[in-house]
Every structure is written in C-alpha cells, then in structure tokens.
Amino acid sequence: MNLDQYLSEAAAIEREGTAALSAATDVDALEAARVAFLGDRQGRLKSLQESLKVVSKEDKPAAGKRFNEARAHLQSLHDERKTVLGRARQVGAKEDLSLPERRAWKGAKHPVTLVIEEIEGIFRELGFTVAQGPEAETEWYNFGALNFPPNHPALDAHDTLYLEGGGLLRTHTSPVQVRTLQRYAPPIRVLIPGTVYRRDFFDASHAPAFAQIEGLCVDEGISFVDLKSTLNLFAERFFGASRTRFRPSFFPFTEPSAEMDVQCGICGGSGCPACKGTGWIEILGSGMVHPAVLEAAGLDPERYSGWAFGMGPARIAISRYGIPDIRILYDSDVRFLEQIAGPVLSGAEG
Numbered sequence: 001m002n003l004d005q006y007l008s009e010a011a012a013i014e015r016e017g018t019a020a021l022s023a024a025t026d027v028d029a030l031e032a033a034r035v036a037f038l039g040d041r042q043g044r045l046k047s048l049q050e051s052l053k054v055v056s057k058e059d060k061p062a063a064g065k066r067f068n069e070a071r072a073h074l075q076s077l078h079d080e081r082k083t084v085l086g087r088a089r090q091v092g093a094k095e096d097l098s099l100p101e102r103r104a105w106k107g108a109k110h111p112v113t114l115v116i117e118e119i120e121g122i123f124r125e126l127g128f129t130v131a132q133g134p135e136a137e138t139e140w141y142n143f144g145a146l147n148f149p150p151n152h153p154a155l156d157a158h159d160t161l162y163l164e165g166g167g168l169l170r171t172h173t174s175p176v177q178v179r180t181l182q183r184y185a186p187p188i189r190v191l192i193p194g195t196v197y198r199r200d201f202f203d204a205s206h207a208p209a210f211a212q213i214e215g216l217c218v219d220e221g222i223s224f225v226d227l228k229s230t231l232n233l234f235a236e237r238f239f240g241a242s243r244t245r246f247r248p249s250f251f252p253f254t255e256p257s258a259e260m261d262v263q264c265g266i267c268g269g270s271g272c273p274a275c276k277g278t279g280w281i282e283i284l285g286s287g288m289v290h291p292a293v294l295e296a297a298g299l300d301p302e303r304y305s306g307w308a309f310g311m312g313p314a315r316i317a318i319s320r321y322g323i324p325d326i327r328i329l330y331d332s333d334v335r336f337l338e339q340i341a342g343p344v345l346s347g348a349e350g
C-alpha cells in the first residue's frame with residue numbers, strides 16, 4: 001500500500017466515522033458506531049492500523065501520523081457525544097437540556113403525626129411499647145370499666161355517636177387501658193395513640209374527631225412519684241421545659257387526678273398570646289389508676305397500682321408550631337403542610 005492510498009483510506013474512515021458518531025441519537029446507537037470504528041477487534045481504525053505494516057519504511061512516519069490524527073478525532077467526538085446523550089437519557093430523550101429542573105413537592109408527615117412520633121420515641125426509650133385499640137367501642141370499655149357512674153356529669157363531656165346495634169365511637173383512648181390490662185400481665189408500660197370522637201362543634205379549638213395519646217404504667221409498688229418523675233422527664237425532653245406544675249383535677253378513672261402544665265416556651269412564663277397570658281400551657285390529664293379500673297380489668301388493686309395520662313397531640317402541635325386555628329390541621333392543604341414539614345422535593349422524574 002503506497003502512502004496516497006493509505007492517506008485516502010484514513011480520510012474515508014475519518015469521514016464515515018464522523019458521520020456515524022454524529023448520527024447516533026441515543027447511547028445504544030453511539031455504542032454501535034464506536035464498535036464499528038473505534039472497536040479493538042473489528043473496528044475500521046483497527047484494520048487501518050494493521051495496514052501500517054504493509055506501508056514502506058520511509059512512508060511509515062507520515063502514515064502513522066495520519067492514523068493517530070484520525071483516531072484522536074473519532075475518539076474525542078465519541079466521548080463528547082456520549083456525555084451529551086447520557087445526560088439526555090437521564091432526563092428523558094428529546095428534553096430541552098437548558099430548561100430549569102422541574103420539581104414537585106413530594107409530601108411529608110402531618111404535624112400531628114410528627115408530634116405523635118416524637119412522643120412515641122421518647123416513651124420507647126423509657127421502656128414503653130405502643131398499643132392500639134378499636135375506635136368502635138362498647139359502652140362498658142368506654143365508660144363502665146373506667147368507673148363512670150351511670151348518669152354522672154362527667155359523661156356530658158363525652159357525648160358521641162352511638163352505633164346501630166349497640167356500641168359507640170370511643171370518646172377517648174382510655175378504654176385501651178382496660179383492654180391492655182386484660183390481655184397482658186403486669187409490669188405494663190404502654191403508649192396508646194389513636195383517634196377519638198366527641199359531639200363537639202368544629203371550631204377554632206375543637207374538632208369532632210381528633211387524636212389522643214394515652215399512657216399507662218401498672219406494676220407492684222407504683223406511686224405518684226413515678227407519675228411525676230416520668231412526666232417531668234417527658235416535658236423536659238419534648239418541650240425543653242424547665243418547669244412543670246400539677247393541678248388537682250377529676251377523672252372517674254384516676255384517684256388522685258392531676259392536670260399537668262408546662263411553662264410556656266415562647267415567653268418563658270411571663271405571659272403571651274400563646275399561653276393566653278398565663279405563662280403556662282396545659283398539656284395533659286393524669287392520675288393514679290383508680291382501684292375500680294384495675295378491678296374491672298381483673299387485677300387485684302391490693303397488689304398492683306399504676307398511673308396514667310391522656311393528651312391531645314393536636315393541641316400540642318398547635319402551640320408548638322403557632323397554628324392559629326385547629327381546622328387547618330384537617331384541611332389537607334399541602335401549602336400548610338409544607339410550611340410545617342419543610343420542603344421535601346423530588347426531581348423531574350421523581
């Protein structure tokens with residue numbers, strides 16, 4: 001092969017290779033063109049390199065130089081196309097790569113769920129497990145076993161929907177205390193989140209269906225000291241509250257009973273709109289489990305004692321996030337959810 005033949009063969013391969021690599025519109029076509037021209041086994045450049053052997057000694061430097069040029073050109077064209085087509089494959093073929101990325105809000109946890117999960121986390125560390133019970137409940141579990149005397153005024157706050165064929169929508173998570181005690185032997189430490197129902201107007205601070213979290217601890221020798229120390233520790237962890245106070249209260253299923261307040265974290269106790277000027281935020285009801293409740297659940301109140309609490313995570317979410325109206329929690333407006341949960345965004349193709 002003389003030099004002229006070699007040079008025109010090299011020019012042909014370079015021209016055809018350029019055309020093939022430029023025509024490839026996806027990564028697979030580009031790879032096929034690469035194998036055909038740059039491939040180690042049967043690529044056209046490979047055979048051009050082979051034919052260097054039959055070029056005369058004095059023509060070899062010029063032929064070799066031309067071969068190197070053709071190969072360098074095709075190789076860099078290939079690499080460049082590969083980058084472009086690879087990017088196009090990621091965002092979908094034929095996209096305009098100069099457009100800004102399209103992003104969508106993927107959703108996130110509801111503020112009440114965030115509060116419940118954080119509370120669960122704290123109590124789990126204290127050895128509590130999470131239990132659940134039915135929302136359609138019997139009158140006995142909802143009231144009778146919890147020591148509500150028939151026609152007692154305490155029932156007024158617990159009006160609810162009664163179901164055909166008996167039963168009702170539970171007005172609190174407390175019936176799950178009894179169900180748990182019937183099912184498992186002490187020592188018991190459970191946290192019971194769930195939805196409850198009341199005949200309440202749907203206004204800025206009430207909803208007819210809302211979440212509660214119940215806590216229950218029953219064993220031999222449990223005292224009010226356990227109640228206070230555990231709930232104080234919880235308040236410290238959850239609210240960062242340096243001070244709490246317990247006010248005497250009444251619930252049929254606890255004796256004694258207490259409402260627990262934490263010092264307002266916004267004003268530090270001096271009084272502000274968040275705490276309605278009192279310096280305190282009421283967070284839960286609690287007390288020592290009434291002996292009648294232990295008895296109803298089949299436990300000997302002479303042997304066992306316990307403490308319990310119930311709280312409303314929506315109320316807590318409202319004060320924590322400064323939400324002005326409880327109804328917002330039920331609106332399913334993703335703009336509000338995003339404000340609380342922060343931006344959780346996905347790229348164009350998820």
Ligand code: DAH
Binds near residue numbers: 171251
């Ligand atoms: N069940 C009560 C309610 O819904 C809340 C409550 C208060 C639960 C005191 C308790 C407790 O376990 O000890 O109003």
